Each structure stands twice: as C-alpha cells, then as structure tokens.
Amino acid sequence: MNLELNDIDRIIEMAWEDRTPFDAITFQFKLKEQEVINLMRKELKPSSFRLWRTRVQGRATKHSKKRTFDEGRFKCSRQRTITNNSISKR
Numbered sequence: 013m014n015l016e017l018n019d020i021d022r023i024i025e026m027a028w029e030d031r032t033p034f035d036a037i038t039f040q041f042k043l044k045e046q047e048v049i050n051l052m053r054k055e056l057k058p059s060s061f062r063l064w065r066t067r068v069q070g071r072a073t074k075h076s077k078k079r080t081f082d083e084g085r086f087k088c089s090r091q092r093t094i095t096n097n098s099i100s101k102r
Contacts, residue, residue: 015041020055027052028064031073 015023023041026032027048034045043051053061068074 015051020051023048023051024055027068030071033074 019041023037023043026037026040027034034048037043037048038045049065052064056064
C-alpha cells in the first residue's frame with residue numbers, strides 16, 4: 013500500500029496514543045495491526061520501536077476486544093459538550 017508522508021506521520025501518532033485502538037487505524041487507513049507493527053518497525057529507530065512494542069503489547073486500550081470501558085470515544089467527565097460552535101454550560 014502506498015501511503016503519503018502525512019498519512020505515515022498520522023499512523024505513527026495514532027499508534028503511540030494510548031487510547032487509540034488499532035481498530036481506529038484500520039478503519040481510517042485500512043491497515044491491520046500487523047501492518048501497523050511493520051510500518052512502525054520500518055519508520056522508527058530500533059530503540060524507539062522496542063520501546064513502543066513494550067508499551068503497546070497486551071495493552072487493553074490498544075485492542076478493542078480487551079477494553080473494559082465504554083466502546084464510545086473517551087471523554088473526560090469534566091469536559092464540556094460543544095454544540096453549534098458554542099460551549100454549553102453544565
């Protein structure tokens with residue numbers, strides 16, 4: 013698959029984020045988990061890749077099926093809702 017540099021940067025960013033599951037990367041970029049791992053191996057320095065793999069391996073937040081919290085998007089309880097470009101009060 014041919015990816016643009018911006019797409020590669022975004023995939024790496026999403027892969028590093030704790031709360032972004034691999035399913036979200038698959039949905040947006042059509043890359044399976046193993047393809048993301050291969051991309052990270054190719055694009056990162058070896059020490060950075062090892063650090064990332066250690067961090068991600070078995071992490072429940074990176075695998076939708078292992079999540080114990082709501083499947084919707086994470087939202088802080090103190091975060092205000094935004095409607096029609098204005099922030100609503102609690």
